[in-house]
Amino acid sequence: MVKHAHASEDKEKRRNAILGAALSLFLKDTRRLPSAAAIAAKAGLAKGTVYLYFTSKEQIFAALLSREWDAFLATLRRSFAEEPGHPSRAVDRFVDNFVDFLASRTYFLRLDSLGYGLLEANLSPAEFRDFKRSFATSLNRTSAEVDKALALEAGDGLRLLLRSYALARGLFQTLDFPAHILNDSQPEDHPLTGFDFETELRAALVEYWRGALASPPRSPRRRK
Amino acid sequence: MVKHAHASEDKEKRRNAILGAALSLFLKDTRRLPSAAAIAAKAGLAKGTVYLYFTSKEQIFAALLSREWDAFLATLRRSFAEEPGHPSRAVDRFVDNFVDFLASRTYFLRLDSLGYGLLEANLSPAEFRDFKRSFATSLNRTSAEVDKALALEAGDGLRLLLRSYALARGLFQTLDFPAHILNDSQPEDHPLTGFDFETELRAALVEYWRGALASPPRSPRRRK
Amino acid sequence: MVKHAHASEDKEKRRNAILGAALSLFLKDTRRLPSAAAIAAKAGLAKGTVYLYFTSKEQIFAALLSREWDAFLATLRRSFAEEPGHPSRAVDRFVDNFVDFLASRTYFLRLDSLGYGLLEANLSPAEFRDFKRSFATSLNRTSAEVDKALALEAGDGLRLLLRSYALARGLFQTLDFPAHILNDSQPEDHPLTGFDFETELRAALVEYWRGALASPPRSPRRRK
């Protein structure tokens, strides 16, 4: 028997079920976004139902990404919330949390990387702008806390965050070798395979933050 | 009248024509890879002919990317070739060359970013491995020169390069707002629009290298 | 708050609200029948409620058409009711009323023309037969009055009416160029645009009736 989600609480639950189905399918094959039909089937819903909750397939993944982003930023914020007054400890915790989160959810960077391109190509400009804006808004909120916790000039936290994430995203894309690529291949075939994403990211962040905190991380010649 | 390319010289020319057509089409709309039909038309060839020179559409873009990568790495190598014995000057030149190259060919990062995902999804695993390997080989060659020029331990140059490029790729993807997205929107809509890729990249690289050279850039707990 | 229509008077009112909503929506875009969802929304009702009053979307338009048909036939009947004993005056009035009605409600012919096909495709055979029958019944009633007023043999009035309406419907379909088709086009592009439906219809009716009344309008070889 079909359940109708009339209460907004039930609707939220159903929305999440769709998101969950989409994610679980993506996990099985991270090469491409699963089809809308597959997501519906996995969620135990009819195809049309999915479109009651999302206006397009890409919006599902945009929502997924937003959800993950929020979790990520919340994790980062926690690094600075504890032990106020010990900036250097905060930075250490930040690096730990940053790396741990991403290393434990590799699909996040994978999805984000795929999203670049796919979302832009298939969302309307307005939808894409909304997506980016909501990301930027969350980021700004978090970076304001960074500014405060580390007693930085306004805006410096944002740059630190941006660059840290750039490092993560970039390293991931270079070092990521999905299972299906690795099959039947000799290790010596991949000069870069020896590099472990988590290890590299941690090291890179440590280096970057060392350099950044050595002097104000301002952009040397920032545009007006 | 149909032209037959018998001499291998002509074949090379035709191959380049296809590459050129692909790039010029991509430049016109960087949202997606141009279609095989469009590339053929632009190159003045029949659709089938394109497949005599490339085994798939994605191979065209893989070749394009390799070509650009070689040019990029050659540029970087030049930074270290001049004035042997002045490491710090070399680093400055490196940053300049690095940033200038990418800023003057934004389509390169765009293509590289799109390629992640698209190439992997549509190239066979073996083809994809080859693509990655050729990239890694070039990179290794260049990083060996970095090691020598900066008197680093073997492998450190590779890490510096990898992380520098990660920074570039990651920043680009976060800060890139193609023209069609910006249209009809207020500047204040984009909290990140104020950030200029070139400026940010230069600043980030300076910070990173400062931190990296402050102490050996080794991975702290490198996997065996 | 939800309004319940218990009294049958209220029900009639609600039914009419749906009809009105359907018509007003159709007027806005005569290319297609409005969707059930749109009709419900316009009528201020839930989608399901519409189906309490009509068994299908097409039934709404069948009802609308019947309503209009009745109005049309009533108008025609008036032509013959006045001034009994002056058949030729009656014919003139008939043509006037006929043309004026249709010219002032072009959506009627539009709807009727669209209905052909759409109703047949989507109504059940039984429903479609009912629809046609009710139309035929009204028509017969009217044509009996025509027979009497013009002192025709039984059945001749029906033929006159049928053919007059055929002329109207056929001319409309040939001469109708909706606004959205005309946009951005040069007048000389449409060799038929110079023809005005109202003018042509009047002239055609005059000709037809002249010929028809010149001798009995019987079908020469009527089927048994």
Place this chain on the structure above:
Amino acid sequence: MVKHAHASEDKEKRRNAILGAALSLFLKDTRRLPSAAAIAAKAGLAKGTVYLYFTSKEQIFAALLSREWDAFLATLRRSFAEEPGHPSRAVDRFVDNFVDFLASRTYFLRLDSLGYGLLEANLSPAEFRDFKRSFATSLNRTSAEVDKALALEAGDGLRLLLRSYALARGLFQTLDFPAHILNDSQPEDHPLTGFDFETELRAALVEYWRGALASPPRSPRRRK
């Protein structure tokens, strides 16, 4: 083994095969236009191949209609070509040819009637204009011959043709009861079933032309 139609003669043949498949499918169920997939299958072609010859499903039917229109008009022209100098004989032949053609190809009027609405709804405005224009052009050519043959004032032939066709189209739509509608029903259920399209059309045309030729068929108050 797959045949490739390289010669333009073969291409024309293939185009006609698609048209033929579309028509034969339509004949089987005249309630709706057959799907593009069904047409392709019937023509023994892949779905994509159909789109090499027509830009959309509706264009197939537009082409079909144009083809039939041309045949129809050619038939009508023949009525006036023979026996120059005997206008009244020409009119008789015209009525005969007109009725015979339509009665022997009832799908034509059916398709034309369905087309009204379907083509307009699904063709782009520009495509629809082209379709209408080509129809008008053919019509004008034919009516010029009518003018000459019947020694009419320029433009009168066009009106005669237009009105004759209006009569046919309108009568058809009113009298047409497809097989699936008639099943399981009593004859007395359909007060209009007694009317035979062919008979009625002939009678109506005779009446109309009698009236029209009794005096110039000009529109009484033609718009400038």
Place this chain on the structure above:
DNA sequence: CATGAATGAGGTTTCATTCAT
């Protein structure tokens, strides 16, 4: 009676690639 969430069939079109010519 009223609601609106859920259904799911249905059909068009694109485009990378193949293969007959």
Place this chain on the structure above:
DNA sequence: TATGAATGAAACCTCATTCAT
């Protein structure tokens, strides 16, 4: 070698209608 016609899988989304609430 070159051509371009043919292939056919792939996937989205709409919307009339039903039915749980």
